[in-house]
Amino acid sequence: MTIGRALKIGQRLLINSTSPILDTEVLLSYVLDCARTNLITKSKLGLNYRQLVKFLYLILKRRLNWPVAYLVGCKEFYGRNFVVNKDVLVPRPASELLVEETIDLVKRLANQQNYVIEIGTGSGCIAISLMFxxxxxxxxxxxxxxxxxxxxxxNAKNYKINHQLEFIAGDMLTPLLEHKNCLMDSLIIANPPYLLPSEITKTLRFEPKIALLDGAGSLNWYKKLFSQIAGLTPTNRPRALILEINPLTSDSLVTLIKNILPLCQVDVKNDLSGFKRILTVSLAKNNE
Ligand SMILES: C[S@@+](CC[C@H](N)C(=O)[O-])C[C@H]1O[C@@H](n2cnc3c(N)ncnc32)[C@H](O)[C@@H]1O
Structure with a gap:
């Protein structure tokens, strides 16, 4: 079978995907180990048997809604490729705004903050993009x-920055509480699991539940984080939080913060589609 014919068959089999042409091209270029842009010029060349079987296998998995990123083992985020598998969320373009807002704030603070701490790093795409x-x-x-x-x-090793970035396993701020000096004056950033159960569609079922849903309710994750911060002595508190949020729960989230950290300042920013997406919380030192 030629590359041109394989592209046509793939697209037809993926007709129910939201992006049948792109998906087919990405999967075929992965199988052939060539750039997607070269497929057209090579369209008259043939696939060997092994390539054809592998291509059709991936197309069939895609038909079952497997994310393309898991099938090819990587995803682009903020201009770089990151290894992904079923243990991590597939990085989302929406989270690039969190990277940009963090860069912005660090620059405005002239790097006067202590650490930048990302809670829930997944593939590390945000922390690694920030490191660069x-x-x-x-x-x-x-x-x-x-x-x-x-x-x-x-991913950090692949980008040769594994000695610059510190990775720590644990729940929320708990592993950091023993090192309070790192929390003091830091910036805490996160895009936590924030979907509502009703938002889990069949296309999301391959991604880790712990990355998508907060079992105890969609605001519980934030509630625990704010409560941990409220429990710190004022001098040990972070300077600010930058959080990616679910537009559907943004108003209740602002009310929640104001209840737990009454003296903080909250700023909500929209994404390019006009949805409330980023919440910046500035913490006053005398916040009780
Ligand atoms: C929505 S994913 C974001 C992953 C990554 N930052 C990205 O953009 O691809 C949320 C991440 O938070 C982690 N997580 C969930 N609950 C957590 C908790 N209580 N403490 C620390 N991390 C948590 C999950 O394992 C997951 O990797």
Missing amino acids: ALPQTKIIATDISSSALKIARL
Whole structure:
């Protein structure tokens, strides 16, 4: 079978995907180990038997809604490729805004904050992107999932920055509480599991539940984080939090913060589609 014919068959089999052409091209270029842009010029060349079987196998998995990123083992985020597998969330373009807001704030603070701490790093795509953009900044990335941290460490190693970035396993701020000096004056950033159960579609079922859903309710994750911060003495508190949020729960989230950290300042920013997406919380030192 020629490459041109394989592309046509793939697209037809993926007609129910939201992006049949792109998916087919990405899967075929992965199988042939060539750039997607070269497929057209090579369209008259043939696939060998092994390539054809592998291509059709991947197409069939995609038909069952497997994310393309898991099938090819990587995903682009903020201009770089990251290794992904079923233990980590597939990085989302929406989270690039969190990277940009963090870079912005660090620059505005002239790097006067202590650490930048990412809670729930998954593949490490956000922390690693920040490390490249802010090489002078001390960054710690944590996750409750040790299998996710394995992938994050692998990505940092692939980019040869594993000695600059610190990865710590644990729940929320708990592993950092023993090192209070790292929390003091830090920036805490996160895009936590924030979907509502009603938002889990069949296309999301391959990603780790712990990355998508907060079992105890969609605001529980934030509630625990704010309560941990409220429990710190004012001098040990972070300077600010930058959080990616679910637009559907943004108003209740602002009310929740104001209840737990009454003196903080809250700023909500929209994403490019006009949805409330980023919440920046500035903490006053005398917040009780
Ligand atoms: C929505 S994913 C984001 C992953 C990554 N930052 C990204 O953008 O691809 C949320 C991450 O938080 C982690 N997580 C969930 N609950 C946690 C907790 N209590 N403490 C630390 N990490 C947690 C999950 O394992 C998952 O990797």
